């Protein structure tokens with residue numbers, strides 16, 4: 571999980587897409603139970619940054635269980651959601667049958683140029699093999715004058731839900747899962763400068779990158795452990811590939827690290843993310 575940012579080869583990009591597809595097909599239901607309420611903390615700021623309102627025609631990229639599209643729908647927007655995982659799209663369709671959800675990969679969106687007033691993506695960016703191409707493809711589908719907005723996590727020392735797991739894995743020395751290309755880092759856009767550079771480099775105007783802070787209460791370490799293993803693509807895969815003794819050591823480290831957040835209400839974990847947005851203003 572090094573903070574590398576070299577472009578992946580075409581072969582490695584395809585390996586990452588396959589990993590993401592298979593992991594999210596497997597995780598969909600458990601992700602929805604544990605992690606959707608946490609990613610949902612970013613929905614309103616994301617929609618605000620994109621300027622979504624009644625009548626907006628919105629595309630939600632990497633929609634997962636479809637919660638962003640569903641919230642925008644409640645605001646009166648016309649929504650379409652896409653994700654490369656069939657399992658996620660099946661879940662989104664069952665949960666929100668009034669929304670158009672389709673299986674699609676971010677770099678190959680099945681929509682004409684300038685189709686949408688707004689394009690949003692909640693916590694997808696770090697999963698994409700070629701983020702520059704992904705942002706360019708999102709901008710292609712945006713009408714002139716429309717806004718695109720992405721959320722991504724802050725650094726693991728501030729975003730503690732995943733941070734605790736990362737530190738426990740690093741302490742015990744577990745390796746990355748073999749099916750994730752070594753050149754990929756889902757930490758790249760935890761850096762605000764990288765995040766801004768990505769949006770400016772795509773030719774967007776009026777680029778804004780804003781910090782957001784919240785917290786989320788999880789009943790106990792067991793809920794955290796099971797929830798993380800059922801939600802995180804890369805980190806959980808690094809853990810489940812280990813033998814039982816190594817998994818137990820990672821869990822013990824997680825428990826020790828989580829103790830500082832224990833309160834009578836449960837583990838109150840800091841949640842920190844950024845929202846980056848920009849406008850398409852070319853003719």
Ligand SMILES: C[S@@+](CC[C@H](N)C(=O)[O-])C[C@H]1O[C@@H](n2cnc3c(N)ncnc32)[C@H](O)[C@@H]1O
Nearest residue numbers: 590594609632633634653654655675676692697
């Ligand atoms: C962390 S989840 C975010 C889901 C949802 N937006 C939310 O707020 O909970 C990341 C999602 O990105 C999807 N994904 C990963 N790579 C993708 C790609 N190349 N194209 C489209 N979706 C992708 C995964 O299938 C997964 O559903």
